[in-house]
Amino acid sequence: MLLIDCPFCGKRPELEFRYGGEAHLARPADPADLGDKAWGQFLYGRSNPRGVHAERWRHVHGCGRFFNALRDTTNDRFAATYKIGEERPAIPEAEGAASA
Amino acid sequence: MQRFSALALIRHAFGGHRSWRPQWRAAEPKAAYDAVIVGGGGHGLATAYYLATEFGISNVAVLEKGWIGGGNTGRNTTIIRSNYLFDESAALYDHAVKLWEGLSQALNYNVMFSQRGVMMLAHNVHDQQSLQRHIHANRLNGVDNEWLSARQAKAFCPPLNIEKSMRYPVTGAALQRRGGVARHDAVAWGYARAADAMGVDIIENCAVTAIRRGVGGAVEAVETTRGTIETRKIGVVAAGNTSTVMAMADLRMPLESYPLQALVSEPVKPIFPCVVMSNTIHAYISQSDKGELVIGAGTDAYVSYTQRGALHVPMHTLEAICELFPIFRRLRMLRNWGGIVDVTPDRSPIIGKTPVAGLYVNCGWGTGGFKATPGSGHLFAWTLAKDEPHPINAPFRLDRFRDGYLIDEAAAAAVAH
Numbered sequence: 135m136l137l138i139d140c141p142f143c144g145k146r147p148e149l150e151f152r153y154g155g156e157a158h159l160a161r162p163a164d165p166a167d168l169g170d171k172a173w174g175q176f177l178y179g180r181s182n183p184r185g186v187h188a189e190r191w192r193h194v195h196g197c198g199r200f201f202n203a204l205r206d207t208t209n210d211r212f213a214a215t216y217k218i219g220e221e222r223p224a225i226p227e228a229e230g231a232a233s234a
Numbered sequence: 235m236q237r238f239s240a241l242a243l244i245r246h247a248f249g250g251h252r253s254w255r256p257q258w259r260a261a262e263p264k265a266a267y268d269a270v271i272v273g274g275g276g277h278g279l280a281t282a283y284y285l286a287t288e289f290g291i292s293n294v295a296v297l298e299k300g301w302i303g304g305g306n307t308g309r310n311t312t313i314i315r316s317n318y319l320f321d322e323s324a325a326l327y328d329h330a331v332k333l334w335e336g337l338s339q340a341l342n343y344n345v346m347f348s349q350r351g352v353m354m355l356a357h358n359v360h361d362q363q364s365l366q367r368h369i370h371a372n373r374l375n376g377v378d379n380e381w382l383s384a385r386q387a388k389a390f391c392p393p394l395n396i397e398k399s400m401r402y403p404v405t406g407a408a409l410q411r412r413g414g415v416a417r418h419d420a421v422a423w424g425y426a427r428a429a430d431a432m433g434v435d436i437i438e439n440c441a442v443t444a445i446r447r448g449v450g451g452a453v454e455a456v457e458t459t460r461g462t463i464e465t466r467k468i469g470v471v472a473a474g475n476t477s478t479v480m481a482m483a484d485l486r487m488p489l490e491s492y493p494l495q496a497l498v499s500e501p502v503k504p505i506f507p508c509v510v511m512s513n514t515i516h517a518y519i520s521q522s523d524k525g526e527l528v529i530g531a532g533t534d535a536y537v538s539y540t541q542r543g544a545l546h547v548p549m550h551t552l553e554a555i556c557e558l559f560p561i562f563r564r565l566r567m568l569r570n571w572g573g574i575v576d577v578t579p580d581r582s583p584i585i586g587k588t589p590v591a592g593l594y595v596n597c598g599w600g601t602g603g604f605k606a607t608p609g610s611g612h613l614f615a616w617t618l619a620k621d622e623p624h625p626i627n628a629p630f631r632l633d634r635f636r637d638g639y640l641i642d643e644a645a646a647a648a649v650a651h
């Protein structure tokens with residue numbers, strides 16, 4: 135089970151959280167202007183990286199708030215958690231280095 | 235190829251079984267092939283086999299970064315059934331079940347396909363309605379599926395608890411008698427052996443690291459850890475790693491990779507006659523021919539490539555198993571593992587062409603593709619050979635996510651399947 139560092143409450147077990155999928159997928163401001171391809175990509179295209187993944191979590195059984203996290207999908211280690219609206223933190227190469 | 239038969243067994247017995255030869259060659263990569271399959275799981279190996287046997291294309295390499303069958307093929311709980319809701323899915327999965335029925339003979343390899351029946355439990359009115367809907371839809375599609383009362387379900391599977399005092403009592407079940415299980419390793423090995431005999435090169439410890447493209451963006455070659463291999467046709471069948479491989483051709487896929495866990499108990503004498511699944515309390519179980527109870531847990535919540543997953547996920551399943559089958563409460567679990575499953579938004583696979591000329595993809599089987607192995611290989615081989623999909627896999631094209639023609643088995647199954 136993961137130990138997740140909620141930016142509001144601190145470290146809590148994974149069971150208190152709900153996973154929220156890939157982060158930073160902004161809904162297009164004007165969907166009507168988008169072609170089918172771009173709209174399909176927004177809805178369904180995912181980076182699904184082998185390496186650092188920016189993702190949303192929600193502390194449902196705690197403060198109830200959403201936040202973002204960077205986690206390496208090759209070892210499940212969190213590199214950072216940060217509040218919604220904050221910029222994706224730059225992480226040092228060594229920590230985030232993905233094995234291919 | 236040394237054919238297996240009763241006679242061959244007897245003959246080898248007299249020689250102390252010392253003259254069996256390896257079942258396939260350890261091939262060295264050649265400079266070029268007519269087609270290259272990326273991924274030596276069951277689906278990739280089946281694709282190569284049908285390319286050679288049905289479509290006369292045998293100058294083919296299967297490139298596998300580890301050992302064949304070491305991915306999800308070797309990690310799955312081997313449930314086979316075709317009682318899917320939608321017409322497209324019923325056609326797809328039943329095509330596979332029909333091929334399963336003759337597979338051991340076709341491959342001259344015992345894949346231990348056992349049609350012992352797959353029973354899906356209902357625990358409430360909603361389950362009953364949903365399973366009944368499946369039964370009717372299946373019957374219209376010529377797929378067998380029948381309704382059992384709780385008592386009939388217990389008669390079919392005696393260890394089942396149908397006491398009313400259960401937290402989620404069993405109110406009935408849907409039974410597909412043609413469903414069952416097969417031996418996962420044998421499926422990979424049987425296809426590998428038969429494809430090898432047709433001239434296909436099976437190349438293990440060979441990871442694809444890049445896809446090279448030429449004029450008009452068409453594929454030209456793959457770069458691998460064992461050198462460059464030229465080809466005009468690449469079939470990607472890399473399950474949980476598909477997004478990574480497709481990114482080598484700058485494609486962003488509608489896929490997410492999740493750990494899915496399973497576990498087996500210590501082996502016991504034959505006690506469990508069929509496969510039982512419960513979507514509502516999330517458990518599925520059967521008994522292998524070695525005697526282990528094979529139990530499937532759920533996916534972890536988050537995208538990952540670790541082939542591990544967290545303990546609370548199998549615990550949840552074991553609680554459900556102990557409630558459904560109190561007789562198993564004191565069994566010990568032997569092993570627990572995870573595989574990485576590639577999940578699409580509509581929980582249906584993608585089998586077809588891509589926007590890149592010469593690049594084909596077969597993926598998105600997620601938590602339930604083992605059952606489709608022969609059908610998937612056959613249809614993908616057709617697509618690669620003819621550069622167009624077979625009518626059965628045509629609806630499962632990649633651009634359905636652009637056009638909105640989803641085949642939403644997620645709502646239909648809502649569980650690992």
Ligand SMILES: Cc1cc2nc3c(=O)[nH]c(=O)nc-3n(C[C@H](O)[C@H](O)[C@H](O)COP(=O)(O)OP(=O)(O)OC[C@H]3O[C@@H](n4cnc5c(N)ncnc54)[C@H](O)[C@@H]3O)c2cc1C
Nearest residue numbers: 273275276277299305306307310311313442573603604605
């Ligand atoms: C725990 C678990 C239980 C399951 N239970 C069932 C079930 O009961 N019934 C059912 O129908 N399905 C089940 N499934 C799903 C099923 O296992 C898969 O859908 C199916 O096996 C996929 O087959 P495949 O050949 O496409 O994938 P795999 O067997 O995973 O093969 C893909 C191969 O590609 C290789 N590869 C990846 N990247 C590269 C690269 N860059 N270069 C070269 N090779 C590469 C991998 O090493 C791997 O061997 C289960 C899965 C899991 C994990």
Ligand SMILES: [Zn+2]
Nearest residue numbers: 140143193197
């Ligand atoms: Zn919190």
